[in-house]
Amino acid sequence: MLSGNRRFGFEVKRTEAPRLTASMRSAYETRRLDRLDVVHAGAERFALAKGIRALPASQLAKTLRPLRG
Numbered sequence: 001m002l003s004g005n006r007r008f009g010f011e012v013k014r015t016e017a018p019r020l021t022a023s024m025r026s027a028y029e030t031r032r033l034d035r036l037d038v039v040h041a042g043a044e045r046f047a048l049a050k051g052i053r054a055l056p057a058s059q060l061a062k063t064l065r066p067l068r069g
Contacts (some may be wrong), residue, residue, distance in 0.1 A: 009036040016042035018054050028052055037063070 009027055018040045023057045027069050028051055037055040
């Protein structure tokens with residue numbers, strides 16, 4: 001998803017505690033993303049790596065609201 005000149009990526013996982021995978025790192029690097037959010041079924045937001053974070057599905061709408069153009 002593009003917002004102005006920033007690039008955001010999203011991956012959805014059914015788990016409550018996602019772990020960093022090689023494909024997440026690859027997507028972040030090869031697509032030159034500013035941030036990759038891994039949307040999950042849990043309740044906590046936490047960092048998986050630089051530029052990659054786990055984001056609860058319940059917080060997705062609030063997180064995307066500032067991206068509206």
